[in-house]
Structures are given as C-alpha cells and as structure tokens.
Amino acid sequence: CRVRRYQFNVVMKNTNRLCSTKSIVTVNRKSPGPTIYAREDDTVLVRVVNHVKYNVSIHWHGVRQLRNGWADGPAYITQCPIQPGHSYMYNFTITGQRGTLLWHAHILWLRATVHGAIVILPKLGVPYPFPKPDHESVVILGEWWKSDTEAVINEALKSGLAPNVSDAHTINGHPGPVPNCPSTVGYTLSVKPAKTYMLRVINAALNEELFFKIAGHKLTVVEVDATYVKPFKTNAILIAPGQTTNVIVSANxxxxxxxxxxxxxxxxxxxxVDNMTATATLHYLGTLSTSATTLTTPPPQNATPVANNFINSLRSLNSNLYPTKVPLKVDHSLLFTVGLGINPCPTCKAGNGSRVVANINNVTFVMPTTALLQAHYFNTKGVFTTDFPGKPPFSFNYTGxxxxxxxxxxxxxxxxxPYNATVQVVLQDTGIVAPENHPVHLHGFNFFAVGRGLGNxxxxxxxxxxxxxxxxxxxTIGVPSGGWVAIRFRADNPGVWFMHCHLEVHTTWGLKMAFLVENGKGSNESILPPPKDLPKC
Ligand code: C2O
Structure with missing residues (x-):
C-alpha cells in the first residue's frame, strides 16, 4: 500500500455560470475540486490550508475512519474548524472499502461549491466483480445559486422561512444551456464507439435528490456508496445528496x-423546481459538433414509481468474496422519527412569529461550540448529554x-x-409539517437497508x-415521504459519529444527532490518539 499526498488550498475564485460571475469558495481554484485517487489499504494525507474568511472543515463522506474520527471532518462534531490562515492534515487509511465516495466541506453551506470525488480502486491485482470497463469518468451533480449561499441560509434563519431554492442544477460544474442563458456550454463526455464506460456518479447537491439519465442508453448499476451491488439495468438512476452510484454505459x-x-x-x-434540468452531452467521437442531439425526457419531478422501482432493485452483491454481513441479532432496537416542525420565534417577522425547525425524536440538535469528539476523549463535562431518546417521546400517527x-x-x-453492539434504527418520516424525503447519512459506518415501507x-x-x-x-439512505426505512449496523468503530439529513437545509434546522460508540476492551478497539495539529476552537 502507498501513501497518497494531496494539498487542498481553500481559496476564493471568480466563477461564471448562468451568464453572471460571482466569487465562490473553491479547493485549488476548482469547483468541483480535485479527485482523490487511492487504492484500498492506502493511506491518504490531505493538507487543507484555509485562505478564505470562513472557518472550514472537510468531510471524507463514506470513508469509515476506523478509530480515527479525528479525520472525519464535521465541524464541532469531530473537530474544531480550520480557522482562516490555519491548516490541518487529514490523515486516514482506507480499510475494507473500494468504489466511489465524495469529499465535501462540512460547515455552513460551503459544500455548495467545496466538494469533489474520492475514487478508491481495489487492491492491486484484484479485479472488479464485473467486466472491466474500457474507461472511467467521474460525474458530479450539483446545484448553483446566483446569490451567495451563506446569505441565502442566513436570510432564511432570520425569517424563519424556507431558503430560496438554487437557480440551476449542474453536471461536473455546468448547468448546460438554460432558458435565460442559452449560450451556456454544458459538460461533454466523449466516447468511442463500441467501448464501455464506467461513470462514477456523485450527488453533491445541497438540497435535491436527482434522477440521472442518458438518452438512448441503458445504465448498468454496479456499485453504490462504495459497496458492490447485483448489477441491473435501468433507464434512470435516483441519487440523493451524499450518495454515489457507479453505472456502466456501453457506447453501442x-x-x-x-x-x-x-x-x-x-x-x-x-x-x-422541475424546470431545472441540468444537461450534458454524450458525444461519440467523430460526430460533427453541429449534428442534432438526441433528447431525453427526464422523469417528472414527482415520479415516485420510478424512484421506488430503482430503490427496490438495489441488492448487495453477497458473493463469496464480498459477503453481506447483516447483523441477525439486534442489541439496540431504535425508532427515530425524522421530520420538520414549527417552533415559536418572536423575532421571525416573515415567519409570523414562528420558524421551521427539524428534529429527530422531537429533539432539535443544538451545535456545540467545541467538538464533541474532543469533549468525549478528554472527558470535558458540560458539552453534551447522552440521553438521546431511543424512541419518540410519545407516539402518535406519524404520517397522519x-x-x-x-x-x-x-x-x-x-x-x-457499547463497542460492537448491533443496532437497528427504524427511521420514520413524520407529517408534522409535511411528509418529505430525508436522505439520512450516518458517519463512521456502512449500514444495511433491511426494510422500507409507507405509512407507520x-x-x-x-x-x-x-x-x-x-x-x-x-x-446514506432516503427515508420516503410518509414512510420509513429500517437500517442495521454493528457499532465496531469507537468515537462520536454524526447522523443527519443530507439536505443541507434540514441539517441547518436541526435534523441531526450523534452516536457515541464506547471503546472496547481489546488493544485495537479504542479511539486513536488525536493528531498534534488538530484545530482548536
Ligand atoms: Cu456528507 Cu455529515 O455529511
């Protein structure tokens, strides 16, 4: 195994989209930023230097960070943010994982423009469990706001109302031609006839689950969230913020x-928001650029049957080499309601004296001002409590x-x-304000999605x-509107691990909590010591 070194300079960059220019936060003057390449078992060192006026932290979304929450990245959960003018070396080893993941800023709304791909190749000499594609490309889906995203959320927090939606979606940073700015050039993926291409599709959008489709071509799904699945063909994939999906496309x-x-x-x-389809072009080499493009009709915004059909087709590979190890016995059986609520807010004029909040089991999470992992490791009192309810405080018809x-x-x-406990969490969507999809992400673990249904x-x-x-x-798993999903995992990673809705607006409103996994007794079962340059609050 190798050590892979990267330097991430967080800098402002003037960027033109939708026919206007604004200054955005980027890594190395790029958005999407650089791709991290590694093989399973490699160690990755990323030195992040903060040259902007905001506090910054970077999360390696989906990297398990065994015993090493220090490198996980969510600000005030596992680390204090990197302050302007400061730097931090993220140091982690990739263990037992291969596939596509993403990295993104994990503070404020900076992830709108501060994100990129993580490509983890199998160990040297280990093939993919499917025919090797001739070529591979990263395809990052995102959102673009004409206004400053920090201003968008700050305004919403002041008013108590929902923030403005973005002005466009993007594919590898570009929306493609849009009605008010037809000259916009979209991303082009060039292909050679008869070759196969693996697209590593990532949803880095702040607030939108997305369908992804290519005119005239089937997509063969082979992997999601860096775990192999039983391959299946589909016209469109559904991908929530934080999720990744590898598909194979034949240029046939x-x-x-x-x-x-x-x-x-x-x-x-x-x-x-359904007028905001981002477009790109699959271009067979040798085709004149003036020739007409074969169009596709994306699924309608409310195409629940298309979404369900896709989700129900996902099965883990469960092969000899990649067995599916679902915990069969459950030590902690939890029911978490997830949803939006309304709290009083005397200063919220636009919200008529109330504001939208979000919660899990009726608790709206309050961000601490020092990092939880440090508080846990150094036994600092008064930063958090460990009384998060395992069941809703009272039961009602959650979807009624x-x-x-x-x-x-x-x-x-x-x-x-406790270390190594087996956990089942049923995530139940509530209709307190309105039933809504919530893509819930758990840091530090992969989980198995063992069930899904509508109603209570x-x-x-x-x-x-x-x-x-x-x-x-x-x-990361979508909790369906007015429904539930059941997940299972083994708590084999000591530390403090964030769980939250990956729609940034819902995270901001408080749809988040954290698990504290205690150390085990074995020598390899406790949190590693913190690095010397760990940022201070
Ligand atoms: Cu991808 Cu806590 O986030």
Missing amino acids: QNAGKYMVAASPFMDTPTVA TPPANLQTTKGTKLYKL FNPKTDAKKFNLVDPVERN
Missing part, C-alpha cells in the same frame, strides 16, 4: 450526440394528523452504544418482511 448506439440529464425528484411537497402545538425540545444529545412502521408485521440476505449496504 449509432454514433451521434445524446443528451445527459440530471433532474430533481421531490414527491411531496412540490416546490416548483400530528398533535396540536407540537414543539421540539433542544439539546446536544448523543445516543451511547409496524414492528409486528413489517419486521417479518425484512431482507436479511442481500440488503443494499450504504452510508
């Missing part, structure tokens, strides 16, 4: 130009009419798990239908 059509489309999925409620005047409580509450989870009947054989393994 008539030579020409084909539209690539990324479009939003939002079953309820409907914010009008909520109790009147339901307010959330606030706290920096963690749920404590029924422990008696639904648990009998769990897939404990080949459930998909991932790090």
Whole structure:
C-alpha cells in the first residue's frame, strides 16, 4: 500500500455560470475540486490550508475512519474548524472499502461549491466483480445559486422561512444551456464507439435528490456508496445528496450526440423546481459538433414509481468474496422519527412569529461550540448529554394528523452504544409539517437497508418482511415521504459519529444527532490518539 499526498488550498475564485460571475469558495481554484485517487489499504494525507474568511472543515463522506474520527471532518462534531490562515492534515487509511465516495466541506453551506470525488480502486491485482470497463469518468451533480449561499441560509434563519431554492442544477460544474442563458456550454463526455464506460456518479447537491439519465442508453448499476451491488439495468438512476452510484454505459448506439440529464425528484411537497434540468452531452467521437442531439425526457419531478422501482432493485452483491454481513441479532432496537416542525420565534417577522425547525425524536440538535469528539476523549463535562431518546417521546400517527402545538425540545444529545453492539434504527418520516424525503447519512459506518415501507412502521408485521440476505449496504439512505426505512449496523468503530439529513437545509434546522460508540476492551478497539495539529476552537 502507498501513501497518497494531496494539498487542498481553500481559496476564493471568480466563477461564471448562468451568464453572471460571482466569487465562490473553491479547493485549488476548482469547483468541483480535485479527485482523490487511492487504492484500498492506502493511506491518504490531505493538507487543507484555509485562505478564505470562513472557518472550514472537510468531510471524507463514506470513508469509515476506523478509530480515527479525528479525520472525519464535521465541524464541532469531530473537530474544531480550520480557522482562516490555519491548516490541518487529514490523515486516514482506507480499510475494507473500494468504489466511489465524495469529499465535501462540512460547515455552513460551503459544500455548495467545496466538494469533489474520492475514487478508491481495489487492491492491486484484484479485479472488479464485473467486466472491466474500457474507461472511467467521474460525474458530479450539483446545484448553483446566483446569490451567495451563506446569505441565502442566513436570510432564511432570520425569517424563519424556507431558503430560496438554487437557480440551476449542474453536471461536473455546468448547468448546460438554460432558458435565460442559452449560450451556456454544458459538460461533454466523449466516447468511442463500441467501448464501455464506467461513470462514477456523485450527488453533491445541497438540497435535491436527482434522477440521472442518458438518452438512448441503458445504465448498468454496479456499485453504490462504495459497496458492490447485483448489477441491473435501468433507464434512470435516483441519487440523493451524499450518495454515489457507479453505472456502466456501453457506447453501442449509432454514433451521434445524446443528451445527459440530471433532474430533481421531490414527491411531496412540490416546490416548483422541475424546470431545472441540468444537461450534458454524450458525444461519440467523430460526430460533427453541429449534428442534432438526441433528447431525453427526464422523469417528472414527482415520479415516485420510478424512484421506488430503482430503490427496490438495489441488492448487495453477497458473493463469496464480498459477503453481506447483516447483523441477525439486534442489541439496540431504535425508532427515530425524522421530520420538520414549527417552533415559536418572536423575532421571525416573515415567519409570523414562528420558524421551521427539524428534529429527530422531537429533539432539535443544538451545535456545540467545541467538538464533541474532543469533549468525549478528554472527558470535558458540560458539552453534551447522552440521553438521546431511543424512541419518540410519545407516539402518535406519524404520517397522519400530528398533535396540536407540537414543539421540539433542544439539546446536544448523543445516543451511547457499547463497542460492537448491533443496532437497528427504524427511521420514520413524520407529517408534522409535511411528509418529505430525508436522505439520512450516518458517519463512521456502512449500514444495511433491511426494510422500507409507507405509512407507520409496524414492528409486528413489517419486521417479518425484512431482507436479511442481500440488503443494499450504504452510508446514506432516503427515508420516503410518509414512510420509513429500517437500517442495521454493528457499532465496531469507537468515537462520536454524526447522523443527519443530507439536505443541507434540514441539517441547518436541526435534523441531526450523534452516536457515541464506547471503546472496547481489546488493544485495537479504542479511539486513536488525536493528531498534534488538530484545530482548536
Ligand atoms: Cu456528507 Cu455529515 O455529511
């Protein structure tokens, strides 16, 4: 195994999109930023130098960071942010993982422009469990705001209302031609006839689940969130913020130009964002650039059947080499309601004296002012409590009419798990404000998605239908609107691990919590010592 060294200079850069220019936060003057390449078992060293006016931290989304939360990145959870003029060396080893992941800023809304790909190749000499594609490309989906994203969220927090949606979606940084700016050039993926291409598709958008489709070409899904799946063919994939999906495309059509489309999925409620399809071009080499492009119609914004069909097709590979190790016995069986709520806010004029908040089990998470992992490691009192409820504080019809005047409580509450405990979490969407999709991400672990359904989870009947054989393994999962998902994992990674909705607006509102996994007794079962240059708050 090798050591892979990267330098990330966080700098401002004037960038033109949608026919106007603004200054954005970038890594090495690029957005999307540089791709991290490594092989399984390699050590990655990334020196992040902060040259901007904001505090910064970078998260290596999906990298398990065994015993090494110091390199995980979420600000105030595992580290204090890197202050302007300061730097920090993220130092981690990639263990037992191969595939596509992403890195992104994990503070404020900086991840809008501060993100990039992580490509983890299998160990030298180990083949993919599917025919080797002739070529590989990274395809990063994102969002673009004409205004400054920090201003967008600050304004929303002041008013108590929802923030403005973005002005466009992007594919590798470019929206493609849009009505008010038709001259915009989109990303072009050039292909050679009869060759196969693996696209490592990443959703780095702040707030949108997206469909991704290519005119005239089927996509063969082979991997999600850096875990192999049973290959299947589909016209469109669904990908939530934080998720990654590897697909294989055969350049087996008539030579020409084909539209690539990324479009939003939002079953309820409907914010009008469906005019924001980002487009790119699949271009067969030798085709004249003036020739007409074969168009595609993206699934409609509320195409729930397309979404369900895709999600239900995902199965882990479960082969001899890559067995699926679902915990069959559960030590901690938890039910977490996830959703939005309304709290009083006397200063919120636009919100009529109230504000939208978000919660898990009715707790709106309050960010601490020092990092939780340090507080845990150094035994600093008064930073967090370990009374996060394993069940909702009272039960009601989560997907029906909520109790009147339901307010959330606030706290920096963690749920404590003994080392190596097996955990099941049923994530139940609530309709307190409106049923809404929540892509929930767990740091430090992969989990198995053993069940999914609509309505209220029924422990008696639904648990009998769990897939404990080949459930998909991932790090980010969509909780369906007015429904639930059940996940299982083994708490084999001591530390403090964030779990939150990966729609940035919901994270900001408080849809987040953290697990505290205690040290085990073995010599390899406790948190590693912190690095010397760990930032201070
Ligand atoms: Cu990709 Cu806590 O985030």
